[in-house]
Amino acid sequence: MNYREKYDEISKLDSRPRGFAFEKLINEMFDDCKILINKSYKTKDQSQQIDGAIEIGSRIFLLEAKWENSGTLAASKLYSFLGKINSKLEGTLGIFISHNRLKDNFVNAIRDGLRQNCILIHGEENINEIVDGNLRLDKYILHCYREASTKNIVEISASEYISLRGKIETDQDNNISKSNWSEIYKEIINESDESAFVNFMQQNEVLNNDIPKNLVNVLPHISLEFNTKQKLKFLIEKIEEENLNTYKNSIKNKLTGDYWRKFSQDEIISILVSKLDLNQSDYKEIILNVTSNFNGDWELENDASRILGALFDKLDDDNKKLIAKKFLTIYLDDFRKSKFQQKQFANKVFREIKNNNNLYELFSDHIIKELKNEKKVEEIWIKEGLITPEELKKRLINRILSKYSNFYIDSEREKIKEDLQNKYDSL
Structure with a gap:
C-alpha cells in the first residue's frame, strides 16, 4: 500500500x-x-x-x-x-x-x-x-x-x-522529472525584454501541463518589473491558447486553498484573472474561502477585497449577493474609512446590487435576527421598570431604521416600519 x-x-x-x-x-x-x-x-x-x-x-x-x-x-x-x-x-x-x-x-x-x-x-x-x-x-x-x-x-x-x-x-x-519550466522561469526573471522572450518561446513551442501550475505557484515570488509583466502576459496568453483547463484549475486551487492571500497583491491578481472564465460554482467556492475567517482582521479583509474585486465583474447576481452578505458588517461600519480597501469594495458591492435588488427584502432575515437579539438584551430595562414595552419597541425599531437607512428610500420608510413592528410583535 x-x-x-x-x-x-x-x-x-x-x-x-x-x-x-x-x-x-x-x-x-x-x-x-x-x-x-x-x-x-x-x-x-x-x-x-x-x-x-x-x-x-x-x-x-x-x-x-x-x-x-x-x-x-x-x-x-x-x-x-x-x-x-x-x-x-x-x-x-x-x-x-x-x-x-x-x-x-x-x-x-x-x-x-x-x-x-x-x-x-x-x-x-x-x-x-x-x-x-x-x-x-x-x-x-x-x-x-x-x-x-x-x-x-x-x-x-x-x-x-x-x-x-x-x-x-x-x-x-x-x-x-524533466520539464522546460526551468528554462522558461530563467527567461522570465532575467533582464531581457519581451521581444527576446517571445523569440525564446517560439523556439520552445511545447508547453506541457506542468507549466501553468508552476507559473501560478511561483508568481507571488517574482518581482513584477515592467519587462517581467510583459513577459508574463505573453506567457499567460500562450497558456490560455494551449493549456487553458490546467491554468484555470491551478488558479482555482490556489484561490480556494490555504495560501490564497499570497495572490492578493493587485498586480498579481490582475495578471492571473485578466482573461479567467470559471464556472459560477467555482467563483462561489473562492468567495466562501477568502471570506471564511472574517473576524475583524482588517488586513485579511483587504486581501479578500482585492481578490474579489478582480473577479467581481465576472460574477452573476447570486454570487454578488453572496459577497454583499459577507461584507454587510463592513458596509454598515461607520468607523471604517473609505480610504481602506475593504470599505471601498463594500461600497462598490452595495452600489451594484442596489440597482437590481430591494436591499431591505434581501437582508430581511438578517435585520429581523438583529432586532430579536437587541430585544432580548434590552428587555432587562423593562424588568427594572425603567422603560415600558412600547417605549422599548419604538426605540429598537427606530434604531434599526436609522442603521439601515441606505436600504430603502424615504417613501418606503413607513411601510418598512410597519413590517418591523409586526415582526417585533411575533418575536
Whole structure:
C-alpha cells in the first residue's frame, strides 16, 4: 500500500486513532528517506512524549505530528512542543506538522520567538504534495531549514518549493522529472525584454501541463518589473491558447486553498484573472474561502477585497449577493474609512446590487435576527421598570431604521416600519 492509499484510509478514522496513524505515516515517510533516527518515544525520565526524530545535515529535528480540527488545536500544544525543543541540547530543532492549516497566531508565535528553532509544515495542500510523492521530503526539509535560518521564513509551501526549484522530485527514486519550466522561469526573471522572450518561446513551442501550475505557484515570488509583466502576459496568453483547463484549475486551487492571500497583491491578481472564465460554482467556492475567517482582521479583509474585486465583474447576481452578505458588517461600519480597501469594495458591492435588488427584502432575515437579539438584551430595562414595552419597541425599531437607512428610500420608510413592528410583535 503506497502513501496515498494509507493516507486515504487514515482520513476515514475517528479523531484519536487518526492522529496516531498520521504520526506513524509521517515517521514511515522519513524512515524511507533514511533520515529517521527515532520513531515515537519518551524521554529517559518519561516526562516528554516525542513523535519522532530525524537527522539532516548533522542537525537533529524533533517531530510533532497533528491531525486535529483547527478549533481543537490549541496554541498550548505548539508552545508545549517548543518547550520540548528548548529543553534539549543547544542546537536541537523542531518540525511541527499539522494536517490542517494553523491560525496566524501559531505562525506568528514561531516567527516572533526569541529562539528560531522550529519549522512549520501545515495545511492539507502541503500534506497532499508530500503524500503524493511530488517532492523528496528530506530535500524539502533542508530547503525549509535554510530559508528559516537565513530569512526567518518558518513556512514554505510544498508547491512553491517544487516550482521555485523548477523540478519535481519523487520519493520512490532520485530521478528528476524533466520539464522546460526551468528554462522558461530563467527567461522570465532575467533582464531581457519581451521581444527576446517571445523569440525564446517560439523556439520552445511545447508547453506541457506542468507549466501553468508552476507559473501560478511561483508568481507571488517574482518581482513584477515592467519587462517581467510583459513577459508574463505573453506567457499567460500562450497558456490560455494551449493549456487553458490546467491554468484555470491551478488558479482555482490556489484561490480556494490555504495560501490564497499570497495572490492578493493587485498586480498579481490582475495578471492571473485578466482573461479567467470559471464556472459560477467555482467563483462561489473562492468567495466562501477568502471570506471564511472574517473576524475583524482588517488586513485579511483587504486581501479578500482585492481578490474579489478582480473577479467581481465576472460574477452573476447570486454570487454578488453572496459577497454583499459577507461584507454587510463592513458596509454598515461607520468607523471604517473609505480610504481602506475593504470599505471601498463594500461600497462598490452595495452600489451594484442596489440597482437590481430591494436591499431591505434581501437582508430581511438578517435585520429581523438583529432586532430579536437587541430585544432580548434590552428587555432587562423593562424588568427594572425603567422603560415600558412600547417605549422599548419604538426605540429598537427606530434604531434599526436609522442603521439601515441606505436600504430603502424615504417613501418606503413607513411601510418598512410597519413590517418591523409586526415582526417585533411575533418575536
